[in-house]
Amino acid sequence: MTRKSARSQQERMVVVMGPTGAGKSKFIEYATGSNGNSVGHSWRSHTSDIQTVRAVHPTNGDSVVFVDTPGFDDTFKSDTEILTIVAEWLVGAKKGKVYVATILYLHRISDIRMSGSAMKNLRLFQSICGPNAMLNVAIVTTMWSKVGRKDGIDREEELRQEVWHDMVGDGCGIARFDDTPESAWRIVDNASQTQASANVLLSSEVVDTHLRLNETTVGITLNAELEKLIKDRKNAARKFKGYAKNGDNVLVKKELDEIETKIGEIAEQLQQMKIPFTRRIRLFFKSKGN
Structure with a gap:
């Protein structure tokens, strides 16, 4: 066999x-x-x-x-x-x-x-x-x-x-x-x-390059996705603020509160994904072979 x-x-x-x-x-x-x-x-x-x-x-x-x-x-x-x-x-x-x-x-x-x-x-x-x-x-x-x-x-x-x-x-x-x-x-x-x-x-x-999670390709991709999401939410919030000014719409104000809460949650995620300045400098020189 x-x-x-x-x-x-x-x-x-x-x-x-x-x-x-x-x-x-x-x-x-x-x-x-x-x-x-x-x-x-x-x-x-x-x-x-x-x-x-x-x-x-x-x-x-x-x-x-x-x-x-x-x-x-x-x-x-x-x-x-x-x-x-x-x-x-x-x-x-x-x-x-x-x-x-x-x-x-x-x-x-x-x-x-x-x-x-x-x-x-x-x-x-x-x-x-x-x-x-x-x-x-x-x-x-x-x-x-x-x-x-x-x-x-x-x-x-x-x-x-x-x-x-x-x-x-x-x-x-x-x-x-x-x-x-x-x-x-x-x-x-x-x-x-x-x-x-x-x-x-x-x-x-x-494991091999010793990058932190927020420095990896997917970490950088997620950071960009979160930044885009915040931008989209802020644009939506501006529109809802315009609606709220034109009338006392309780539903509009509720939606606006939910959007602003979500922006805060996404901003917190972004903060977690940030690379400290000193670490960015070390990565820069490492990429240059110094």
């Missing part, structure tokens, strides 16, 4: 990412039959925000661990908190030489258009992974039962051409999840085009 290679014997990690509500937990439940019950594992996060479920591959008997990550735009956590949670796990995996075989990014094909929130999620995901990890990445479209087949296929092709083209160009795959265990495992088996562990940019920047 042929002996398995060391790589094939090593436990495979399948990291499932994507926006809140894209169907990450459902995908894992179909693949593992877990019914939402996560199984403890040595690489489980110390928090309850990243869940892992170990399963046995249905055909070859290999051990596969699915990693369910929180999505950005979470109801209870800020984007900076979510990024910290995901970064902590990915960095820990790299330091522990964990075999991250595949990273799946789930997207609802039922969404008629790419909202600003969806685009932000995708940009953050790309910044986390980087182009060198794309051979281990697949975009998985979900919720096909909510759309007509032709409409879904047309939408998928439009996304491939107009939104996902850079990722696909770097080797990222595209797959359809049909809400069956067979579909889930077929996606897992076909997703990775390399036997090497995913070369995740965020992990390399923190």
Whole structure:
């Protein structure tokens, strides 16, 4: 009998990412039959925000661990908190030489258009992974039962051409999840085009280059997204102030209060992402080779 290679014997990690509500937990439940019950594992996060479920591959008997990550735009956590949670796990995996075989990014094909929130999620995901990890990445479209087949296929092709083209160009795959265990495992088996562990940019920047989270590519991307969000909210606030001046509209004033509260929350996140001046100077000279 042929002996398995060391790589094939090593436990495979399948990291499932994507926006809140894209169907990450459902995908894992179909693949593992877990019914939402996560199984403890040595690489489980110390928090309850990243869940892992170990399963046995249905055909070859290999051990596969699915990693369910929180999505950005979470109801209870800020984007900076979510990024910290995901970064902590990915960095820990790299330091522990964990075999991250595949990273799946789930997207609802039922969404008629790419909202600003969806685009932000995708940009953050790309910044986390980087182009060198794309051979281990697949975009998985979900919720096909909510759309007509032709409409879904047309939408998928439009996304491939107009939104996902850079990722696909770097080797990222595209797959359809049909809400069956067979579909889930077929996606897992076909997703990775390399036997090497995913070369995740965020992990390399923190572990190898010794950058802080706010100095990484995804940290800088999130900072830009937050600045844009504040600008948009301030513009909206100015409009609502104009409405309020023209009449004593209680609903307008309530909306204005909510916008200003949100601006304060985003500003607090921005403060957390700032790089101290002395650190920026050291990074500048390091980049110049001095």
